[in-house]
Amino acid sequence: MTDETPANPAPDAPSASTGKPAPDDARHAMKMAKKKAARDKIMATKTDEKGLVIVHTGKGKGKSSAAFGMIFRCIAHGFPTAVVQFIKGGMATGERALIQERFSDLCEFHAMGEGFTWETQDRSRDIEMAQAAWAKAKELIRDPRHRMVLLDEINIAIRYDYVDAAEVAAFLAAEKPPMTHVVLTGRNAAEALIEAADLVTEMELVKHPFRSGVKAQAGVEF
Numbered sequence: 001m002t003d004e005t006p007a008n009p010a011p012d013a014p015s016a017s018t019g020k021p022a023p024d025d026a027r028h029a030m031k032m033a034k035k036k037a038a039r040d041k042i043m044a045t046k047t048d049e050k051g052l053v054i055v056h057t058g059k060g061k062g063k064s065s066a067a068f069g070m071i072f073r074c075i076a077h078g079f080p081t082a083v084v085q086f087i088k089g090g091m092a093t094g095e096r097a098l099i100q101e102r103f104s105d106l107c108e109f110h111a112m113g114e115g116f117t118w119e120t121q122d123r124s125r126d127i128e129m130a131q132a133a134w135a136k137a138k139e140l141i142r143d144p145r146h147r148m149v150l151l152d153e154i155n156i157a158i159r160y161d162y163v164d165a166a167e168v169a170a171f172l173a174a175e176k177p178p179m180t181h182v183v184l185t186g187r188n189a190a191e192a193l194i195e196a197a198d199l200v201t202e203m204e205l206v207k208h209p210f211r212s213g214v215k216a217q218a219g220v221e222f
Contacts, residue, residue: 057189060203079147087113087153130162144177155186165190
């Protein structure tokens with residue numbers, strides 16, 4: 001045995017003479033083949049298409065960001081979309097600027113909020129603006145051209161009793177066109193909306209830079 005010869009060659013190493021895969025690779029390929037067959041069988045049963053009611057809620061960051069990601073997916077496919085902002089309308093955001101400057105032909109953008117309630121300090125005005133936003137939302141959802149309508153921060157408006165959760169759920173059940181997706185974002189989603197939804201995601205907070213004294217930053221929060 002020379003210095004170049006390993007004392008204990010790996011038992012699963014490929015043979016230099018045959019070039020055949022190591023036993024571990026063969027086992028992995030067999031396992032993945034079985035998994036693919038099972039997955040393909042499941043996927044073959046998923047044939048329906050429908051417009052979804054989608055809720056993004058929870059204390060973690062990313063609810064609106066994920067929703068706008070879907071809006072941009074629709075835009076990329078050439079699908080008409082619409083956005084109604086119930087709270088954040090009082091501040092400039094990157095997604096709003098991009099949509100209005102580049103994609104206004106594919107996305108109607110209605111920023112109808114005036115900020116969070118502790119900033120406006122005018123409950124009657126907040127209710128008036130939220131009701132106007134809900135009226136616009138209903139108009140946009142009823143239009144079957146829209147593939148997706150995002151109701152950004154509507155859950156907050158519902159939480160403060162500016163909009164009635166039962167009314168929203170009933171409207172979606174009765175009047176949403178069959179192929180229109182509606183996305184509702186914001187913390188503390190009402191149980192009525194969770195029950196009405198086809199897809200619910202709860203964002204969990206693990207860490208947030210705000211707790212370390214870092215303020216909201218362009219490109220991350222807005």
